[in-house]
Amino acid sequence: MTRSIVLHVTGLTKSYRAAGEEIAVLRGVNLTVAAQESVALTGESGSGKSTLLHLVAGLDAADGGEIRLGGVSIAELDDSGRAELRRGRLGLVFQQFNLIPSLTVADNLVFQSRLAGRHDPDWYEELVERLGLGHLLKRYPEQLSGGQQQRVAIGRALAAKPLLLLADEPTGNLDEATADEVLALARDLVTRSGCGLLMVTHSTRLAATLDRQVNLHAGVVA
Secondary structure, three states: OOOOEEEEEEEEEEEEEEOOEEEEEEEEEEEEEEOOOEEEEEOOOOOOHHHHHHHHOOOOOOOEEEEEEOOEEHHHOOHHHHHHHHHHOEEEEEOOOOOOOOOOHHHHHHHHHHHOOOOOHHHHHHHHHHOOOHHHOOOOHHHOOHHHHHHHHHHHHHOOOOOEEEEEOOOOOOOHHHHHHHHHHHHHHHHHHOOEEEEEOOOHHHHOOOOEEEEEEOOEEO
């Protein structure tokens, strides 16, 4: 069965000015991610991996090329359109867990899906069970280990059943065993929810566990 393409990046370019000169970070990136596919984005430090993720998330604007998420061109959206896209169609997970300290685990988990008007109680219950969070729902982020916090962050990002999960070094703050466990859970839930996963990682070991690896070198996909 052919999987539908959830992310289509074509000819993407991005430059920044630094010390009076133009630095080209992305020089024509082409990339696709299909539904239920997990893709590792690798490359040396400064190769533009995080820049690419920020552009896909609509947090910054590209100089040229096109990003289509579920058939929608991100460049054609205004600020509120991009914010709406991030709420309902994109899941974001970072190295810093970014949980809301004043909310319980239960409230952190439903925060984004309720904001997007896409809360599904059955899916929420499945996330809680699969992520092993049932006994932690009344706790606050400061009462959790790093691995537990990242599991909550992944659950929150997937609760709205986004088209695409973007993860920037999501296991960077975790020890190896916990990183493996958290990533295995994320891959399983990506398959279950039907979304795609694009994950930036410097770890060749973790990258090898995903469906496909894409290397960013000198501003293009090598």
